[in-house]
Amino acid sequence: MATYTSTLTWVRGDEAFADGKYSRAHEIAFDGGVTMPASSSPHVVKLPLSREDAVDPEEMLVASLSSCHMLFFLDFARRGGFVVDAYVDQAEGVMGKDERGRIAMTQVKLNPQITWAGDKQPAPEEIRELHHKAHEACFIANSFRGDVAIADGEAH
Template sequence: MSEYQAQIVWERSPDEDFLANRYSRRHQLRFDGGAVVAGSSSPHSVPLPMSDASAVDPEEAFVASLSSCHMLWFLAIAAKRRFCVDRYVDTAVGVMEKNAQGKVAVTRVTLRPEVTFSGDKRPTRADIEHLHHTAHDECYIANSVKSEVLCEPVFRD
């Protein structure tokens, strides 16, 4: 078993009227390796200026994590099959809409990877499709999309 940690930190600025719903949604996403990323709600959900369009919103992070995991598996499988990848670019798109239960959710994520190869051994179209299929089957994040989410509040006395 492996564990992964992310810390989300938000603090209200004293001049913001929290009770009137006039507060910044900007926060920090802190990762165990030391990376700190600016986070915010999406301007699609919470209007500017309470959202920060330059920060990463949870929906974007979700789409990016699926794309990144797929890419990492694709690269590993391609290397094992002796296909030399020079470049991998994926413009992934997530769609948020009401799901079958009437809840707003990211109902679909479409990956559109464009991969450039070099070397003597070049994959066929069928090879590339198989690499992507295998990467999708192995992707931890894609396999986790229906994972259980628990909330265990911490109380400080």
């Protein structure tokens, strides 16, 4: 099995800490060499204590699920003899209370817009089947306890 790593770095600097008015901004470095600014969500910790121009954990969860689903979808489409020119997904995550009464990401809705190429175009039922197979194979979806819905499709 593979191991994935990231390094998160937060430094307080000159700010006070005990009063809770410290910046939540930090950096996350990934094993491939990419470093990105991160922060708490402005929906959770109000500006200026969070950064609007940084990725937050909730966005990363939604993006990772969307990315994983797309990667499997593209592979299954290729195996089915279809050609995809573009795949754009404006995924949305919904926070709410889970079955334990805890605040959690309870649903992620994928809204993929796919541009197909070539003479062999998939029928709507074939597209639904590609999404179903991608969902079943997606490592992140298999790790996520909430519902995953695909626009114009069923919840998984």
